Amino acid sequence: MSANIIDGKAISAAVKEQVRDEIARDKLTVGLAVVIVGDDPASRVYVNNKKKACEFCGIKSYEYALPAETTQEELLELVDTLNADKNVNGILVQLPLPKHLDEKAVIERISPNKDVDAFHESNVGRIMIGNYSFLPCTPAGCMELIHSTGVEVAGKECVVIGRSNIVGKPMAMLLLHENGTVTVCHSKTHDLAEVCRRADILVAAVGRPNFVTADMVKPGAVVIDVGINRLDNGKLCGDVKFDEVSEVAGWITPVPGGVGPMTIAMLMRNTVTAARIQK
Numbered sequence: 057m058s059a060n061i062i063d064g065k066a067i068s069a070a071v072k073e074q075v076r077d078e079i080a081r082d083k084l085t086v087g088l089a090v091v092i093v094g095d096d097p098a099s100r101v102y103v104n105n106k107k108k109a110c111e112f113c114g115i116k117s118y119e120y121a122l123p124a125e126t127t128q129e130e131l132l133e134l135v136d137t138l139n140a141d142k143n144v145n146g147i148l149v150q151l152p153l154p155k156h157l158d159e160k161a162v163i164e165r166i167s168p169n170k171d172v173d174a175f176h177e178s179n180v181g182r183i184m185i186g187n188y189s190f191l192p193c194t195p196a197g198c199m200e201l202i203h204s205t206g207v208e209v210a211g212k213e214c215v216v217i218g219r220s221n222i223v224g225k226p227m228a229m230l231l232l233h234e235n236g237t238v239t240v241c242h243s244k245t246h247d248l249a250e251v252c253r254r255a256d257i258l259v260a261a262v263g264r265p266n267f268v269t270a271d272m273v274k275p276g277a278v279v280i281d282v283g284i285n286r287l288d289n290g291k292l293c294g295d296v297k298f299d300e301v302s303e304v305a306g307w308i309t310p311v312p313g314g315v316g317p318m319t320i321a322m323l324m325r326n327t328v329t330a331a332r333i334q335k
C-alpha cells in the first residue's frame with residue numbers, strides 16, 4: 057500500500073474535544089433535538105452515535121422517537137414546538153423519513169438558525185454566496201479531512217462524483233470557495249474514468265459499493281470516500297475499492313473510520329454555533 061490513510065476517527069475526536077473544551081471554557085448551555093421517525097436500523101445507529109457525541113461534548117440531547125405512522129401535521133407541530141423551545145439550539149430530523157412524509161416541507165419548517173444540518177433553503181443559499189453560519193456536516197467534514205493532508209485546494213483539479221443536495225452539490229461549493237477547479241460528475245457523465253483521473257482531489261459520493269477503481273485515480277491523489285454501503289454479508293463498504301485504490305492514491309479515507317465520524321463531529325460544531333447565534 058502506498059497511500060497515507062486519513063484517520064477520520066482521530067481527527068473527529070480532536071474536533072469533539074475542541075467543542076467540549078469550548079463549551080466548558082465559555083460555560084455554554086447547548087441543546088440538540090434529534091427527531092427520528094420509524095425504525096430504520098441505519099438511522100437508529102446514526103442517532104445513537106449523535107447522542108453519544110453530544111454526551112461527550114457536554115451538549116444536552118433531546119430525542120424524539122416517533123412511530124412510523126406519524127402524520128405530516130404531527131411532525132410539523134413537533135418542529136414548531138422545538139423552534140420555540142429555548143433549551144433547543146439545534147434541530148435535526150433524521151433522514152430518510154417514511155415515504156408518506158414530505159421531507160422538504162419538514163426541513164423548510166425548521167427555523168434556519170436551528171438548522172444544524174444546513175438543509176434549509178436559506179442556509180443552502182447562503183452557502184452558495186459564501187455567507188454562512190452552518191456548513192452541511194458531511195461536506196464540512198470532508199474539507200477537514202482534506203485540510204489534514206496539508207494538500208492545498210487552491211488551483212487543484214477537484215472532482216466530485218455525485219450531485220446530491222446533501223453531499224455532492226455543497227461539497228463542490230466548498231471546494232470552489234477554496235479556489236479549487238471543480239468538476240461534478242454524475243450518471244450522465246461521459247467517460248467518467250477519464251474525468252476522475254484528472255483529479256488531484258477526488259470525492260466519491262455515489263452510494264455504490266466499490267464504484268471507484270484504481271484506473272480512475274491519478275497517482276498521488278487525495279481520495280475522500282463518502283460512501284457507507286452495507287453489503288449482503290453485513291460488512292460496511294465505501295464507494296471506493298480501497299484495496300486497489302490505496303496502491304495508487306497519495307491519501308485515502310477508510311470506511312468505516314473516515315468521513316462517517318467527521319459528519320457527527322461537524323454536527324457538534326454546528327450546534328455550538330447555533331447556540332452562540334441565538335444568544
Ligand code: GUN
Binds near residue numbers: 149150151173194
Ligand atoms: N441521514 C443520513 N445522513 C444524515 C444527515 O447528515 N442528517 C440528517 N438529518 N439525516 C441524515
